[in-house]
Amino acid sequence: MQTIQVNKPYQLPPLADQAAQAMQEIMNGLAKPVASLGRLEELAVRLARIEATTKLRLQHKTLLVFAADHGVTVEHVSATPKKVTIVQAGNMLAGHTAVAALAQAAHCHVQVIDIGIDSAHTFPGLIDAKIAYGTHNIALGPAMTRAQALQAIKIGYATAVAAINAGSDILAVGELGVGNTTTAAAVAAACLQCPATEVVGRGSNIADAKFKHKIAIVQQSLKINQPDTDDAIDILAKVGGFEFGGKVGAMLAAAEHQTPLILDGFISYAAALLAQKIAPTITDYLVPSHVSHEQGSKRALQQLRLQPYFDLNLCVGEGTGAVMLMPWLDELNAILTQMNTLADMDIIYKH
Ligand SMILES: O=C(O)c1ccc[n+]([C@@H]2O[C@H](COP(=O)([O-])O)[C@@H](O)[C@H]2O)c1
Numbered sequence: 001m002q003t004i005q006v007n008k009p010y011q012l013p014p015l016a017d018q019a020a021q022a023m024q025e026i027m028n029g030l031a032k033p034v035a036s037l038g039r040l041e042e043l044a045v046r047l048a049r050i051e052a053t054t055k056l057r058l059q060h061k062t063l064l065v066f067a068a069d070h071g072v073t074v075e076h077v078s079a080t081p082k083k084v085t086i087v088q089a090g091n092m093l094a095g096h097t098a099v100a101a102l103a104q105a106a107h108c109h110v111q112v113i114d115i116g117i118d119s120a121h122t123f124p125g126l127i128d129a130k131i132a133y134g135t136h137n138i139a140l141g142p143a144m145t146r147a148q149a150l151q152a153i154k155i156g157y158a159t160a161v162a163a164i165n166a167g168s169d170i171l172a173v174g175e176l177g178v179g180n181t182t183t184a185a186a187v188a189a190a191c192l193q194c195p196a197t198e199v200v201g202r203g204s205n206i207a208d209a210k211f212k213h214k215i216a217i218v219q220q221s222l223k224i225n226q227p228d229t230d231d232a233i234d235i236l237a238k239v240g241g242f243e244f245g246g247k248v249g250a251m252l253a254a255a256e257h258q259t260p261l262i263l264d265g266f267i268s269y270a271a272a273l274l275a276q277k278i279a280p281t282i283t284d285y286l287v288p289s290h291v292s293h294e295q296g297s298k299r300a301l302q303q304l305r306l307q308p309y310f311d312l313n314l315c316v317g318e319g320t321g322a323v324m325l326m327p328w329l330d331e332l333n334a335i336l337t338q339m340n341t342l343a344d345m346d347i348i349y350k351h
């Protein structure tokens, strides 16, 4: 992993435009009208550009779920009690959360990484990378130290590299973290330099009074911490959370290893905004999945120049939307390996 420096772009490998062009030609030559597979074709081209080949590696899929707690939950910004982070980590490993069920259907391996859960409890299979027992309350001061922010990125990076070395072709990121839509809004507001009102959402479905209070808490956290908007590490340390750092590290590792990484919802977008500040071209290596229902999603996606493939009003998190994209990759593989070409059929197609 390279050293991350302010105002010095992190170096990523060049994107494989030749492989992308070759994939577009393969798509054009399949036995169908040109462009008729719509955005599935664009997805194929995107994947070829990242993997630097038209022989796409799509089979082995791994979801990395970074789980952490947030000191800001004492401000009553969530509808969910804090213990849900640790409880759902156990349920996820036992196969009973939304994403665990979807992952089973999608033949996706799930790793749950405790990067900062506020509990000493553990479960078989829970990866222990705990930096601290939750962050500090961002409404009163910084969430973590700069060293802890860098540590979170390193953990995410090492976790992703290990998954790639173990044979993962495709990575995805998800999270568990009660209160993290408050943190994600603060991170997004700092990255986008926009008012909190544009990026605070209903999270785990809070009612109007809590929603107003949540906006005030995000505003307060930005005022009290004054994050340096040019410095992703400063934003992460002051108003972020450990799972955001884990995701940033996984994104950097995936891009460096020419491995596509599928984003999930608003927490992923906020992490991607941080990664974009570190490595401005990183978004070309990421694969969006869905438009999260969380307010602020469209604004964040615009800045990331990412156009998700579907919109189901999802806002579960956990990696659910990312895993829902995975069957499409199997479908793409079937198209690439089983379809006739126009040449096979001796058809001259003129449009
Ligand atoms: O992915 C999203 O866009 C998303 C939107 C709303 C909520 N979540 C999930 O809900 C939890 C945070 O909600 P909250 O209200 O406690 O901030 C956390 O575990 C997230 O994974 C996730």
Ligand SMILES: Cc1cc2nc[nH]c2cc1C
Binding pocket: 080, 084, 088, 176, 204, 316, 317, 318
């Ligand atoms: C049960 C439950 C599961 C979740 N997963 C992500 N956020 C969640 C919030 C709740 C309440």
